[in-house]
Amino acid sequence: NAGVTQTPKFRVLKTGQSMTLLCAQDMNHEYMYWYRQDPGMGLRLIHYSVGEGTTAKGEVPDGYNVSRLKKQNFLLGLESAAPSQTSVYFCASSYLNEQFFGPGTRLTVL
């Protein structure tokens, strides 16, 4: 039982490049989330999903897109990366009221 996994763990992009972050969970959870964490800012919600095929915007959705084609996977896409998107990205899934977080992806945009 791996819980929540994220791929990749680290990535460096140049401004304007695109990439996709993958989140996978094996707990059969309906709800999944993408957060970004910046120093002194806490965890800010980017997008979330309440079930397969559904997505919704969070607090800071601009510059990101998401897809939930399969229940166990939640993808976060950056179409044209900007230095302001340098951050640590956490994925989470939830059962009832507890959120389970993945180990995070550290993304640097030069």
Next chain:
Amino acid sequence: QQPVQSPQAVILREGEDAVINCSSSKALYSVHWYRQKHGEAPVFLMILLKGGEQKGHDKISASFNEKKQQSSLYLTASQLSYSGTYFCGTDSGYALNFGKGTSLLVTP
């Protein structure tokens, strides 16, 4: 709307007590508490539901005053393992709004 946490940071000696506060400008149905150790993912500590119920997790407990829209996390007889950043999360439909966090350092 992001809840407000205080203090931003606290340094304790092992065995001392601490209180972390979380307040919101809107009505709350629940407050969630998470702890994140350096370089790791946040981990769920507890949830408090409307009704002023107090919960506990080891020597960490919390209260929730829905009239004041506030929650407090109490760390009693702190241990070195309590060091980390504590986040409160308030309900926002299907998701949570997290505060900016309180950094707690417990020294020997």
